[in-house]
Amino acid sequence: MGKEELLEWRKADVKGRAPVADRNLDMPFAYGWYPAMLSADLAVGEVKPLRYFSTDLVIWRGEDGEVRMLDAYCRHLGAHMGYGGRVEGNNLECPFHAWSYNGEGVVESIPYSKSIPPQVKRPCEIQWPTSEANRWIWFWYHPAGTPPEWEVEVVPETTDPEWTDFDIYEWNVFGSLQNMAENGVDAAHFKYIHGAATMPDYEFEWGDIWRSASLKMKMGTPRGEVDGGIAFKNIGPGQSWTRFTGISETLLIACITPIEKDHVHARFCFAQPKKQAEGPMAGISKAIIKDICKQFDQDKVVWDRQKYLPDALVCAGDGPIAKFRKHYAQFYVESDA
Template sequence: MADQALTDARTAPVAVWQMLAGLKGDALKEWRMAEPRNRAPVADRNLDLPYPFGWYPVLLSSELAVGEVKPLRYFSTDLVVWRGEDGAVRMLDAYCRHLGAHMGYGGRVEGNMLECPFHAWRYDGSGVVHEIPYAKVIPPQVRRPCDRQWPVTEANRWIWMWYHPEGAAPQWEVAHVPEASDPDWTDYDIQEWYVWGNIQNMAENGVDAAHFKYIHGTATFPDYKFEWNGHRRAAYVDAKLGTPQGEVDGRIAYETVGPGQSWTRFTGISETLLVACLTPVEKDKIHARFCFTQPKSQAEGPMAGLARAIIKDICKQFDQDKVVWDRQKYLPRPLVCDGDGPIGMFRKHYAQFYADAAEA
């Protein structure tokens, strides 16, 4: 019976699954976003690492219309983002350089500039004040760009921001994933979480071969093939996937560009692309959004039920990982044994994304 249970994806052979038992519908959605109880402080979990630099997704392109202003908070920083009349997206620190009003609340777009709601100072995308309606002279300090710049771009139906703790310019471009804009593929099915942990711990999960069996209940340990190429990383995972009908050969192929861009292609049961959008809010809080798209021929045809089931199962696996991530401690010198996967190589690769690698 034990062998049979391990090949049936409906069976919960590990304790993590029992913690999720009974969570369905709205209760599951609430759990995904709620702050967990009994979570140790940042310092106690060694999560006071610097944020890794790179491109990170902040909003769906469709969530910011021309002339619209929105507040954001990422990287422990309050931000304001707007779309000018020219259609371009711009971002600044949220607080007006005049008297500190948060421009994400009540600010408005005038042409391509952002107008502060407090005294109508108007900013361009670099933070230069071009107009003060009641003043004859603009102070010289605000006729210069802000020290902190936030480059933004759009790709894969998302708005991306470049983060670097020292304000360095972007070092690579956001990769375009063709399926994301292919008319033969579905609109995004988006699922959302807050993970109360560290983005490096989450990324390390991708090279941890052993956890698939003990967290997700796969019938075997995955057969990884890794590629390490500068700021890019890829892996191809062949694994036996448990289903009610028994084992099925499947492949998971994922790619990452820097720490903030990742996508995964699932094949074997139903073809699925997952665009994973993970962005740090605070040192122990990650905003996670999974964007799924599938060929319309599968998602809207006779295989529609199976296509939906694949998305549900991928989200279930993320839920299982989240149980650990929400309270996980970062160990700078972990005890690693054979079978764990190339965790040491991963950390060497990831260290390049810290402005001062010695701090990580």
């Protein structure tokens, strides 16, 4: 398909896919830090609507430069504050009756009333803490509103002036985040989906809330084979990056956030050293990014229709799928996860 057709396909709905229950995707959402949007896309005094984790949300940047996020619906008469809401100081004003909310969801003023109902003088039960790192706004999701248990990890290349600005690609994936994450430990699929000549031999490390892997390989170029490598790290279920070395050094920040239980918003942010991306190696640098996106396209065809099998039949050569699932399960709160 052509370039424009491909871009449309990456974000278009998938017709005729099986319901959530039929695909065993009616699972809890995993808690952790998740990307909302680029920091540059939310100016001081700006308000925007979002929808993630089956929840309508509103996000704004106060006059102090800090980002705040709440459930979108005003506790008064249910107006969606992401549409027409206004920033006054550091608070958000509802567009309907100008109730003024702070970042915890406490109503601090009602301009036409001498009193504030006591129910809205208390913070909202579910909080959405935010953080800015790696040129992105991140938010903490926890179904019980529990405060963050760790911080977003900083990736230094994202703000290094010797590296390029992000080159961003976007998809809608109609599957679950866990199925997508499991792909990273599934060694066998690289040969049969992506056409790798051999099975990759990853070296995995498992931490308390993180997991990482590295792979060394021979990579073909017009000048012959060169030593190359791939290394990735995940912190919790929502923060992930990959470094590619060899032909052209490339950093991929994978910004992947659930919208619904069968719908994930995926954004790939690529950065490369300027001396490679803007020099004689520019063509190869672009080709690396194009190939990585092609592989994601190939995976998307499976993910859009994949069923989660809790008792999957795995065999030698599949990679540490059982270990991955045990590690990932710690980020579910519900006992039946």
